[in-house]
Amino acid sequence: MQDFLTVPAFFLMIEGLVYAPAPRFFVQMARLLQSVAEQQIRAFGLAAVGPSIAFVRLLRG
Template sequence: MQDLLTAIGLVLVIEGLVYALAPSLVEQLLEALRLMPEETRRMVGLAALALGLSLVWLAKAVL
């Protein structure tokens, strides 16, 4: 449970920093996502999921 709360907290910290430091960049990114085909967004999401899982696995395996 501690790891889950830590992970959610880190996600919120990173997202908060992005919104605080570069709000116009977030708007541009959202517009680019709107223009992207659904299948491409799905593949980007799956790639992010795979990268995230790999990083978690690597962190657990090394530490």
């Protein structure tokens, strides 16, 4: 259960570290995302999940 609760904590920490130094950049990215097709965003998300799962499995053994 501790590992399960650690995941959202790390996610929030990383989000904060990404947004804090460059908030204007992310506002511009949000505007740009409106012009990207939903299928492209979904494909990018799925393409990120695969290697992430593999990396976690590698780290956790």
